Amino acid sequence: MPFSITRNLGSVIAKKSRPAITIWNRLEGRPRAENFDRALRAEVRDALWMLTRQWQMGEFQGDDAGSPIDVRVHLETTKLQKYQAVLGPVEPFDDQIPLEAHVERMAVPIEQGGHEIALDLRLLLGRQWLKLIRTVSPAPLVAEQFIGRYPIHLPDPRDLDDASTCAHPEAWSSFTAVATRRMDGVKLLDHLASAANHAYDGIPALVGMEGQVDVVAERFVRWFRRVFHQPEGPGAWQKERLEYQFAVSAPYGEVEKVLVAEEYYQGHLDWYNFDVDPARSTLGDVDPAAVPPKPHTLSMLPTQATFNGMPNTRWWRFEDSRTNFGDIKPDTTDLAKLLLIEFGLVFANDWFVVPFTVPAATIAEIQGMAVTNVFGERTWVEAAGRGDDDDWQRWAMFLVSIRGKGHEPADRSLVLPPAARQVLEGRPLEQVMLGRDEMANMVWGIEQTIALPSGDPANGREAAEQTRVFYEADLERRLGAPPEPLPPAEGAKIRYKVMSSVPENWIPLIPVHVAGNNREVQLQRAAMLRIMEGDTAPTPDPVRPRTSLLRPGLEDTPQTGYLLHEEEVPRAGTVVSTSFQRTRWNAGRTFVWLGVRKQTGRGEGSSGLAFDYLADVPPPKD
Incomplete structure (x- = not known):
């Protein structure tokens, strides 16, 4: 189209003698004053125009325009009343203890291979007892007699039985500094474990004060149980699978609802750790005094759910800038981000909150709710998660799954365990990395961190080297001279070796066949x-392991083996560690226990272990 200049443009525009297309790139108001009060009033000059625009955009055809003004909810609640560890008996559920502390608690090791360890704990108990006994008799002779009766063991550097202590200078110096000078409180605690024993046994300075001493001894035992939460029977730790397993139950009609947790090792218990076990109608015997589920009917005005950055319904108000949906840059595969943006910008004002306070250790199930909107319409709403538990199109939140492979009806209950809100975790006392070695066709339990007899954690490889040096020094002392290696044959350039060596903190786990099954393979601890x-x-x-994680069965009489399920050590490996946990519960009470954590490893490794190989002989030195 040829370009031409229009003359008398003003008269042409006024007469509209030439058709044209007008395009605005930007259309906005331009205030002429510094005062924005009138601009922010959002004055409406033509209300009919706004109604026609709503009709044009189809807003009058929406079926969600009615806001709820009244909600009546019918639900039932029942309390957890039974607990059972994987190998323990059924016991009453105690909601006065954090569930993590009750499940994870493991006995603090005080002996290993018949030798005294945990020096820090022994000294702590000894100081506490001497502090308590001063309220009965402040005489220095009483403390001296207790120290003489319950002394700290003095390790002998020339005795191989004390190698686990004397091989490490820091542990050996700690024992030497307090041996025969401080009291071993663990020995007194073991003495008081029998009801026939008393704390004043063998203490002549307490003659005539036996009744007062018994009272103090009871306080001493209660103090230890309060400070260190110890298991009273078989715990929930499943050493064959490196995880905790337990079950809880609550009255549910004429039977019980049994919930099982079979793969817990994360450190925090919540609803997602539990599954409903339909194969068990009760956990132990039925309790005739059990409280049946309690019905509740709530009637309240629902409140709209809000969050930071939520779009305001009043268009002239600015949103909170702490959540900037416009700054989210999802990729084509970030479906979760796209759903979050759609929820926040499109459906955010469709959610309402109907609060109901559920006590801890409670199972709640909503039967349904009656919703009345502003138009007087009443709607009966049922749970969205109803239907077949195995239906992949079923949508649910905070609901437990059904254990098994059948098509059972979905469970619609909400489990609220008495879990700790925050747990403080100490540094690992023991840490073992389980890794596959495909070249050697075995799994290695690499003790990366061990607990020294003094109670302090130490590097596993350094401790292994110190132990070997201690044994080599003992061999040199017995031979009277440094051992000389066998010289190679004259002129030989290679030497045959039966096998190579690995560091002593590498504990082998070899594959074995399970008796009665020619397919399943488990990992057995070797040496x-x-x-x-x-x-x-x-x-x-x-070479025996130094960590309690790899020593199951070695403390038994007689000693037994240790089998680990092969699937618990994937190609990425597994890292298992023990550490002290601490939390504060209701009424300000604190709990301290020894727990286990499991994490994914960093892949496969190679130990360099080889059998029947030839090694080069180094040339002779000049």
Whole structure:
């Protein structure tokens, strides 16, 4: 189209003699004054125009225009009343204890291989007892007699039985500094474990004060149980699967609702850790005094759900800038971000809150709710998660699943366990990395952190090297001279070796077949031999693990083996650690317990272990 200049443009526009297309790139108001009061009033000059625009945009055809003004909810609640660890008996559920502390608690190891460990704990208990006994008799002779009767063990550097202590200078110096000078409180606690024993046994300075001493001894035992939450029977730790397993139940009609937690190792218990077990109608015997589910009917005015950055219904108000939906840059595969944006910008004002306070250790199930909107319409609303539990199109939030493979009706109850809100976790006392070694066709339990007999954590590899140096020094002392390696044959350039060695903190787990099954394979704890140059012993000593995580069965009489399910060690490996946990519960009471955590490892590894191989002989030194 040829370009031409229009003359008398003003008269052409006024007469509209030439058709044209007008485009505005930006249309906005331009205030002529510094005062914005009138501009912010949003004055409406033509209300009919706004109604026609609503009709044009189809807003009058919406079926969600009625806001709820009255909600009546019918629900039932029942309390958890039974608890059972995986290998323990059924016991009453105690909601005065955080569920994590009750489930995770493990006995604090005070002996290992018949030797005294946990020096820090022994000194702590000893100081506490001497502090309590001063209220009965402040005489220094009483403390001296208790120290003499319950002394700290003095390790002998020349005794191989004390190698676990004397091989580490920091542990050996700690024991030497307090041996025969401080009291071992664990020994007194073990003495008081029998009802026939008394704290004044063997203490002549307390003759005539036996009644007062018994009262103090009861306080001492209660103090230990309060400070260190110890298990009274078989715990919930499943060593074959490296996880906690337990079950709880609550009255549910004429039977009970049994909830099981079979894969708990995260450190925080919540509704997602539980599954309903339909195969068990009760947990133990039915309690005739059990309180049946309690019905509730709530009637209230619903409140709209709000969050930071939520679009305001009043268009002239500015949203909170703490949540900027416009700054979210989702990729094409970020479906979760897209759903979040759609919820926040489109459906955010469609959600209302009907609050109901549920006590801890409670199972609540909503039967339904009657909603009345501003137009007087009443609607009966049922749970969105109803239907088949295995239906992949079923939508639900905060609901537990059904254990099993059948098509059972979905469970619509909400489980609120008495879980700790925040748990303080100490540094790991023990840490074991389980990794696969495909070249050696086995799994290694690498003790990365061990607990020294003094109670302090130490690097596992450094502790293993110190232990080997201690045994080599003992061998040199017995031989009277440093052992000399066997010289190679004259002119030989290679040497045949039966097998190579690995650090002593690498504990092998070899695959074995389960009896009666020719397909399933489990991992059995084995041991490497401590082979030293010049050692003439007919049978070398096996290297035993130093962590309690790899020592199940070694403290039993007689000793038993340890089997681990193969699927618990994937190709990425597994890291298991123990540490002290602390939390504050209701009424200000604190709980301290020893718990276990499990995490994913960092992949496979190679130990370099080889059998029947040839090694180069180094050239002779000049």
